Amino acid sequence: MRSREPGLLDWLRHPSPEHGVSFLDDNGNWAWTAYHRLAHAALARSGELLQRTGPGQRVLITHPTGPDFVTAFFGTLAAGCTPVPLSPPQALGGTARWVSHAAHVIQTVRPALILTAEPYPQLLEAASQEAGHHSGILTAPPTAPAADGPQDLAETALIQFTSGSRAAARGVPVSAANLETNIHMIHRMLGHFDTVGTSWLPLYHDMGLVGGFLLPVVLQMPHQMMRPGQFISAPIRWLAQYGRGTGQVMAMPNFGMDYVVKRIRPADLEGMDLTGVRAVITAAERVRPSSVASFYRLLAPFGLRWETLRPMYGLAEATLAVTGAQARRVPRMVGVKRTGERFGQAVEVGDVREASELAHLPNDTDAPLVWHLSCGQPSPGTVVRIVDEHLAALPDGHVGEIAVAGPCVVRGYLDQRTTGTTRITKDTLLTGDAGFVMDGDLFVLGRMGDCIQVRGRNVFVEEVEDSLFTAFPSSARRTVVVAGYRGGNPQVTVLTTQSVGVDVATAMLDTLIRHVGSDVDLAVDVVPRDLLQFTSSGKPRRASIWRARTESDVTVTTLAVHHATAAETAETGLPGRHTALTGSQR
Template identity: 40%
Template sequence: MHTVLDWIDHAADDRGIHFSDSVTGWSFVSHSTLAGEAHRVAALLHAHGAQPGDVVSLLVNEVRDFAPAFLGTMLAGLTPAPIASPLTFQGNDRYTEHVTDVLKVAEPALVLSDASLAEIAEKTSAQLGGGNVILLEESAGLSVGDSARRTPAELGLLQFTSGSSGSPKGVRVSRDNLAANVRSIHEWLGTTAADSCSSWLPLYHDMGLIGTFLGSLTARIDLWLMSPLDFVRNPLRWLEAHGRHGATMTTAPNFGYGYTAKRVRPQDLEGMDFSHWRVAMNGAERIDPRAAAAFAALLAPHGFRTTAFAPCYGLAEATLAVSGVTPGSGARTVRLEGGLHTGRPVVPTGRGELGTVHPDGGASWLTSCGPAVPGAAVDIVDEDGAVLPEGHFGEIRVRGTSVAGGYRSRVPDASSNFTDNGLRTGDAGFLLEGELFVVGRVGDSIKVRGRKVHAEDLETGLTAVDGIPSGRCAVALGTTGEAHHVVAVVEAGDSGWLDGALAVIRAATDDTVRVTVVRAARGGIPRTSSGKPRRRLLWRRFQDGAALGEVVHGTAPAAPVTG
């Protein structure tokens, strides 16, 4: 495979994408049909004066329309820059602000939009004096011709990060990065022509775009594709892709497995067979063994095996995949003794396997994300960048053919550093017997009596408290002067959980840490386009004295906090 478009020259009629359809269930579009649509989009872009290497921002809401829009942009020799859909934004104003921020960085020659988002595209592009807005629907009447195709742009993709650590940044992913990472994924998973894949992840996000969409196209296998909203409304449909239609692989964040286990009833699975489901990737956020155990227990009577779980680690700055558990081998979990100290060894006191029930439910356990995928190398480094021995805690550094060429950004961010020695990810973790364990973000932590306390650890502990819904809490950590702060925001209707929440926080810190607990309405936690809590924004709002909700413990600053 030289590029991720090689498949298009031999696009099949009997392989393709099954798009989720609320009317008929699934609507099949063959690879050959998709290739024809992509050619028409390429012709449309050229008709509007696109030049080789131009950036084209994609503002397309529907999954069915995004597929040809993205492929047509690449086919035209242009660089696609996908923009998140409005789904995860609370209100039109916030979404318009996000689109404006992305367009400022992308500086596109053209904006390709569907009719539903055309007004926002026109408004934001005009404000910035940017590229012309083209309606995707105009491509329908164009003829398909080889003249529409160009050599793929050297900059294969401008992938915007979700913005969890600040303003969105465009990662410059080359066409060679894309091809190398997709090859790595296929080799890691052992993908064959007998496989087929399912996904409900958004295509503007690297995990859905590269891991499943481009992955299935380049492997020339079927993809059962839902929108995130379709999944939230009916997670059973996702399971049907495997239990009734034979899909063998999927990828989802931890949330997806836990949500499905809560929403789907055992009787809903009658007649389904999951014995051929061989890969269930789990990534993009902290893995909670409780969610995996509940999911496995639900599906096990119908043939699902826990060895299908394949936790993985990746980031846009490395195109996507960095490490992953080998399918079929089982994913290890460990419990550690004491706190984590940068540069010092970790001490495992318990071992388990993902998908099984753990002592204490699994809240205090970490899950292996496997060894590095082919073409990648992972080190753990200290604060000065020196490589640490295996089993020591520090920052994750990545090297290899998939590491991108840096950012296209107006706001430099030191949390992810592209250096001559590799990519310093800003994520904390350790290697154990050659496998990577991810703890959390380096910046989302405080040091208490010499050991690191991570926001993700506290969030995992809080979701084990009765009355706190899964995924409905966020923790911001920070320091003012010599005082450390823990600010916990919980979206819940009452405060019956407060004592349990304080016990979790105090067990991980000490009496010197100032704790503020806030009860917020649903939707009160600011989130990124991929649904992750924006912890640094929470911290800034706390410092500025902004109302986060009802303070049920501690005090919120009445005036900006300085330090």
């Protein structure tokens, strides 16, 4: 008989002295802490919380990646309270914006206590004042005696906030059963690995929190953790851990792959051996085939195998993972005709191949097919359906909204807002993402809210952006594509903070026309850096960017413009002071 899988707090009762977590410090050194020391510190924090507040209370946690986050999070759980991780200020790229976000979180959850460290208390005081709710703020190490053992878990074991890519972030209450089910589901999906590796993902949201933190700690695996900024400053430090054979699972959003390719050269990898890597998880945003191809072209000569690729699909409302590619099998990809993605209708598939053939496909934005990577199959007990606008199930191969049901789906949100494309109705999560299922595999097309209709077909902004970044890879991360309607007409605009030049802007415009057609208004704008807003997990907040571009008096430089109407003028019809208008006008 198989033994019971560990619960969230079992490791606190029986901590391992042999295994532990290594944290990268500010001097670039790895400092190892055994699980039994982390458990003792967590119970000490739990003892202090039990003296200051009661079970069932919410505790806000703002700590950078490190031992203090581990002990604060599990100390809160062990006290029978609910942890609410909040991103540090650096994650949102601006103090004022972070204070506003923190105030929204504080106002939503109304925490009894805040656990943090310098230099955050003053900012949290400002956020509390803006929210109109004041909590005790603890920054010092606990002084109370350690609790004898963990209390019963609160009914809500975690409140995590959505990324807020299209609206204000929403609080998602996650139960212990949700968390434990998802953790063990991921472990099984990936083939019961022995160690995760090194996680640089932020600890306040589903992918980094559940996959990169809770899973290895609950299972007491040897693990390494670094802050996102440490990865950004030197990604080779992250990759070197795998090159030394100390990790089996890599996990990152699509932009992480792009960043590795941008910053690391083959000469930097000499002497590394990546044959021990068993899974490369890419999720959190639409998987770009060109990014995957570049990543594997760089690392395959050093032992990284295509069989390790694990595209996954998930979201906060499903705790984390929903689907994942099968272990030891190269994921499939399908080539869909550019005119073949219409809601309620079957996709027009032109070709089906293994993902390993990405390395041999031409880097051609004029190709008649758009390639989509499979995000795998649902885990046992999870049901994924594709539904139409009336929530009726669609047949295999038809485009519609992705709907999810199962033990990892949460019951609702903290607030009662009915706005937003993601909704929870009864026991079903309506994700607001478009996709299709083929032979059991899920293919994700993009956010329904970031989609425009062109002659009856759906044009997903993520696909347009993929084509643009494939043709102009240096523009990635400083460029965002937005789309919407003005005067009833569809419009796609490239917003970049780079002074790309008229020739490049005109070439970008030509790429857009090849992808979306000539019957859409198009423009390439150079904009101020602060116009491009991103979520704390790095996703562009396209709806907010679109509103800022179209409704505010922002100064931009329009380098190239294309009008779908026959009567072309030198004006784009957008508000703002255009300091230049040159390039391609059709």
